[in-house]
Every structure is written in structure tokens, then in C-alpha cells.
Amino acid sequence: MSLDPRASEAPDVNAGTPLPTAATIERELDAGRSKGHLDTVFEVQDGSDDQRLVMNFGPQHPATHGTLRSIFTLEGETITEADVEIGYLHTGFEKLAENMTYQQWVTVTDRMNYLSAINNNVGYAIAVEELLGIEVPPRCQALRVILCELSRIADHVLCVGLQAMDLGAFSVMLWSFEKREVVYDIIEAVCGARLTTSWTRVGGIIRDVPPNFSDLVWSFVNDFPKLHAEIHYMLSSNRIFKDRVQGVGVVDRESALSWGLSGPIGRASGLELDVRRDKPYSGYDKYEFEVPVQDTGDSWARYQQRMAEIEQSISIVRQALSTLPDGPVVHEDFKTSLPTKDAVYNDMESLIHHFKLVMLGHGIRPEEGAAIYSCTEVPCGELGFFIQSDGTDTPWRIRIRPPSLFNYAIFPRLVEGGMISDAVAVLSSFHVIAGELDR
Amino acid sequence: MTDERPDPADGAEEAPSTPEPAPAQHPVSAALTPALSSTILATLEHQGQTAFVVRSPDQRALLEHLRFEQNFEYLKDVTAIDFLGRDTVERFQLVYVLHRLTDHLTIRVHAWLSEEADEAPSVVDLWDLARWGERETHDMFGIVFDGNPDLRRLLMPEDYPAFPLLKDYPLKGRGERRQFPYLQPRGGEMVEGTPPPYPVTIGRGMHTPDYIEEVRRESRPKGE
Numbered sequence A: 001m002s003l004d005p006r007a008s009e010a011p012d013v014n015a016g017t018p019l020p021t022a023a024t025i026e027r028e029l030d031a032g033r034s035k036g037h038l039d040t041v042f043e044v045q046d047g048s049d050d051q052r053l054v055m056n057f058g059p060q061h062p063a064t065h066g067t068l069r070s071i072f073t074l075e076g077e078t079i080t081e082a083d084v085e086i087g088y089l090h091t092g093f094e095k096l097a098e099n100m101t102y103q104q105w106v107t108v109t110d111r112m113n114y115l116s117a118i119n120n121n122v123g124y125a126i127a128v129e130e131l132l133g134i135e136v137p138p139r140c141q142a143l144r145v146i147l148c149e150l151s152r153i154a155d156h157v158l159c160v161g162l163q164a165m166d167l168g169a170f171s172v173m174l175w176s177f178e179k180r181e182v183v184y185d186i187i188e189a190v191c192g193a194r195l196t197t198s199w200t201r202v203g204g205i206i207r208d209v210p211p212n213f214s215d216l217v218w219s220f221v222n223d224f225p226k227l228h229a230e231i232h233y234m235l236s237s238n239r240i241f242k243d244r245v246q247g248v249g250v251v252d253r254e255s256a257l258s259w260g261l262s263g264p265i266g267r268a269s270g271l272e273l274d275v276r277r278d279k280p281y282s283g284y285d286k287y288e289f290e291v292p293v294q295d296t297g298d299s300w301a302r303y304q305q306r307m308a309e310i311e312q313s314i315s316i317v318r319q320a321l322s323t324l325p326d327g328p329v330v331h332e333d334f335k336t337s338l339p340t341k342d343a344v345y346n347d348m349e350s351l352i353h354h355f356k357l358v359m360l361g362h363g364i365r366p367e368e369g370a371a372i373y374s375c376t377e378v379p380c381g382e383l384g385f386f387i388q389s390d391g392t393d394t395p396w397r398i399r400i401r402p403p404s405l406f407n408y409a410i411f412p413r414l415v416e417g418g419m420i421s422d423a424v425a426v427l428s429s430f431h432v433i434a435g436e437l438d439r
Numbered sequence B: 001m002t003d004e005r006p007d008p009a010d011g012a013e014e015a016p017s018t019p020e021p022a023p024a025q026h027p028v029s030a031a032l033t034p035a036l037s038s039t040i041l042a043t044l045e046h047q048g049q050t051a052f053v054v055r056s057p058d059q060r061a062l063l064e065h066l067r068f069e070q071n072f073e074y075l076k077d078v079t080a081i082d083f084l085g086r087d088t089v090e091r092f093q094l095v096y097v098l099h100r101l102t103d104h105l106t107i108r109v110h111a112w113l114s115e116e117a118d119e120a121p122s123v124v125d126l127w128d129l130a131r132w133g134e135r136e137t138h139d140m141f142g143i144v145f146d147g148n149p150d151l152r153r154l155l156m157p158e159d160y161p162a163f164p165l166l167k168d169y170p171l172k173g174r175g176e177r178r179q180f181p182y183l184q185p186r187g188g189e190m191v192e193g194t195p196p197p198y199p200v201t202i203g204r205g206m207h208t209p210d211y212i213e214e215v216r217r218e219s220r221p222k223g224e
Helices: A005-009 A022-031 A093-097 A106-110 A117-132 A138-166 A170-191 A213-236 A239-245 A253-258 A263-268 A299-322 A341-346 A348-358 A403-408 A411-415 A420-430 A434-438 B034-039 B058-068 B130-141 B209-219
Strands: A052-057 A069-075 A078-085 A371-378 A381-388 A397-401 B042-046 B049-055 B074-082 B092-100 B105-113 B119-121 B144-146 B182-186 B189-193
Touching: A069 A411, A069 A420, A078 A411, A078 A420, A093 A106, A093 A397, A106 A117, A117 A138, A117 A371, A117 A381, A138 A170, A138 A213, A138 A299, A138 A420, A170 A213, A213 A299, A239 A299, A239 A420, A263 A299, A263 A381, A263 A403, A299 A420, A341 A348, A371 B042, A371 B049, A371 B074, A371 B105, A381 A403, A381 B074, A381 B092, A397 B074, A403 A434, A403 B130, A411 A420, B034 B058, B049 B058, B058 B092, B058 B105, B058 B119, B074 B130, B130 B144
Parallel strands: B049 B105, B119 B144
Antiparallel strands: A052 A069, A069 A078, A371 A381, A381 A397, B042 B049, B074 B092, B092 B105, B182 B189
């Protein structure tokens, strides 16, 4: 068989052509040429008793939950070498940003982590607000916190459910999907969309929440602990689940620090970092919450970490909802933030402000040469935006610091030496979102 | 929101204790050695965030110092900016975002990199995060990091001919697709065909009248 991808599509690949030797494949791997060429599963034979097998795990594999591709070299069931290839969902978000205005790019941030798009919207809005030096009203801050924490709960509970599903406990996934739907219903009531929310604007949010918002959220936070307890009951003392995840994919604290892991994955390894506490944004300093930390750093710790974070998120939502202030939801300076639709249609001055903001060549203009790195805590970890302004209404450069990218970089090292089933356990506990990974 | 103003309790800057109302020196820059301080071209301040600007090979020594002497153990990000067409020191600027766990201070180091040099020192031995950070920067800008053991393409295909985040790479238009080998039917079987010669180089002059005319010609239905 030839390593040429075109040859593998021909019908007579096995007709008399010799299989590649291990040496050939290693050479190809060294040269970086074989990426994309290992289209089929094939056995390595070089005349000796070398029985290594190079196998593609993904990009279309049920356990990857996205377009993630790993290339495993196997000896029996054991992974001796692992490499990953990413970029299947690369869409050029950063390039797009250089050709859109600051307000327009909010829609693009939805597509990064599509499981918790609200968190991306809020992270981006906060970054631009920090660049401009404006602070949004307290009600907007509290609403952002509530929606972010609800998204975090939905994201974490889905991750736990999928982790359980990959290891055989299908019911947990169905339960978590059921409760996640409730969060999506709340998000739909708030902004009209479920996944691609585009909820924030620079300087505020699209509109105030509907009147029944409090009731919806209260019923969710009062109802949710039941599911939380059920998942604990189902998994935390489940022998099969524990055997699959305990001691698998261990990341120690030094590695977590050096590889820049963040979020639940970093904290499961004892890396006590949480942007919500370290650099409070959006009024997080007003709420009391703990930053749970685990010390074992294995897949089990990551499961426990997410379960513990859900509790804290519920607590934050309760606090924020009971102290939700009244007032405007958009920053009062309409030179930078869009006026409400009501005002635009009924008020001359607001119409002018709106017109000036949305017309190309006007809009929000940060100071020339200003640059900012702003980070927020999203369910996967630390989401950072580095924005370089050139004084016009389009950013000169926006760099997204995606948590999934740097969390995933350590993955090949973790699975080497383990079994294929361990790779599934590790990958599901990492909860890598391909849209955010590739951007 | 984020408050990164220098902590007055820091001992390093208390020592001179000059009474004159000079702008308070950043605690990080106050703790630098004179040799390192002399490499810093500028200190950028915006909304309480600090960035030190140096010229390209100098950031290696500065980052080493910050990593080992000033305990910035957590590298948050590595990236680059292309300042093509702007009146700047050099064309590229590398950006390193560093974080210290003890006081949660985040600073940035910006390093000017000339278009001709096109090679920067790698920091993979200081932080493992730089492995993929530099890989992506290489993938998007074509900057080579000397010392990075695995500088393959990260997001783009291995045989992709261009670097998309360069400012002279167009947002719209097609063309790069033709750089790939492709199969075309000939005599009942698929053989490797040669794509028609591409009129302009990738990334430059994409929207010339010739090119637009050619795209129009190609997009007409067959047989006209």
C-alpha cells in the first residue's frame, strides 16, 4: 500500500503492493508528511515480529464529540505513540475580526464554544469594554453573571453526562440533557436563540429580561439539586465508573502550570486559578463562592471538580437573583453603546446615536495603539481576548486565547502508555470543544 | 475591573523612596537588572495593564528573567501581530502574556520582529504552553521559532501554501485551492491534473482586474 492518499482510494490497494515498513512510516511521521495520509487503518510489517498498528481515532468517532482526530500507534491495546491533528473546524475567526466592527463580531463568538455561547459573548463584551474603559450598569452585570453561571451549569452537567455515556452509563446523559434543555429554554426566553445567542452588546445586553425570568431561574435552581444528587448517587460510588476513571490521565500540578491548563482541568490538578476570584469581573466580587480544588489530577478528579463547581454556580445564581438590582441594562454613554430599539424608533437623538454607531467608518473607536488582554472564566477554562486597536471602528487584531486549545495540547502525552479505552476516558473528561479549539 | 496597578507594599520599589511625584515605576520593571532594563524600548500602559516592548532576540533573556527570578510561572498566551503598512518599528510584534500566581499579576511582553529576520527564539523550555502557542503563530504568520522541536502546521493543512493571518492575505477570493494537486477524469480513469497557472502570488494583488476577469470566465456555464 502506498502512503499516497489517492492510492488508497483506488480499488486495488492490496493487490500485490507491499505494506509500508515501520521505518517508512516513522520517516514520514518525522518529516511531518504523513499527517493526512494515514487514511486507513493498516498494519505495519517489516518482516520482523513488529505488530504495531497505526490507528485513526476520529475525526468522526462517537467518543470524540466533535471533529478531533488522534493518531495512535498501538501495540495490542496499548498506545505507544499518540499525535493529534486539529483544525478541522478552523474558520478564521481572528481573520474575520479584522474585517468587522466591534459590535458585529459578537455573533462570531457564539460559534466558539457553542455549548455555552453566553460565556463567550460576555467575555468578548467585557474585553471591548475594558479596552474602552467603560463599566456597564449593575443590573446588566448581575444578569450577565446569572446567565453565565446557568450556561456553566449546563456545560458542566452535559460534560459529566457525556463522560458517563462514554463509559457506559447512558441514563446520566439523558438526565443531563433534560435539565440542560431547561437552561436553553431560559436562554431562549431571554434572547430568542438557544445556541447562537449573540446576547451581549458592547456596553450592555440586547434588551432587558422578560418579566417571568426570575420565576424561570428560581424554578430551575430549586429543581436542579435533585439531578445533582441523582448523578452523585449514580456515579460517585459506581464501581465500574470509578475503575475506568481513577488513576487515568493524571496531570500533576507542575505540568498543569507549565502547559497552561485552566478551568476545571487545571483545578482538578491542584492549580488554584479562577479568574472570577483572582480578577473579579462583572461584579463577581459581590458574591460569595469557593474555588474547589482537587489534588489527584486524574479523570476522576475532573469529574468531581465539575460536580463541585456546579454547586458553586447554583449558589452564585441564587445570590445574584436575590440581589438583582433594577435599572438600565445598557451603558448610559450612547457614543459607545447602542440605544434600545424603543428609543431608536421614538427618539431623534437615539436614532442619530444608532446611526452613527452602525454606519461603517463611524462606530466605536478605541484609542489608537491601545491594546488589552482581557480574560474571563468560561466552563472550559480561561478565555482571553487580546485586542489591538488601530483607532478605527474595526480592530487591528483580535487574538482569542481559547482554553480548549491549551488544555488539549497535553492530551497526547496523557494517553501514551494507556489503553484505547483510557484515551476515551481522558478525552471525555477534558471536554474539548472543537469549535473553540480550531476557531 | 482588573486592577493591576503596582502594589505599594512591594519592597523592590520602596528602596529609593524618592519624594518627587514621578510616575510610580512598575514593580516588575523595578526588579529588572540594568542590562535587561536597557533592552526595554517602551512600557505600554492601558487600563492598568502593562506591556514591555523589546526588540526580537532580547525577549528571550527578559522572559527567562521573568520566569525564574520574578516567578511568572504561568504563560497565558503566545501570539503575534502583523503591522503591515503601518509606521512601526518592525513589521511583526510577538506578544507573550504572563501571569504570576502569588499576586495574580498579568503583564505582557511585546517583541518587535523584522520581516527579514523571520526567526525568533523559542521559549518551549520555559513553558510547555509555548509548544502549541508558537506552533499556531508559525501556522498563521510564518514566523519560525528557533528551538521549538515540533513546528508543524497546527490548524491549516500541512501543504497549505500561505499564512492566513498576514495582512496581505486576502479575506475574500479563491485561489489557494489550486495549489493542491487534484484529480481529473481522463480516458475513463482519474489522473493527476495540472491546475491552470495561477495569475498572481498568494496574498498579494488578489483583486487585480485580470484575476477578477478570470474568475468571471471560469464561473460561466460550460459550453459558452
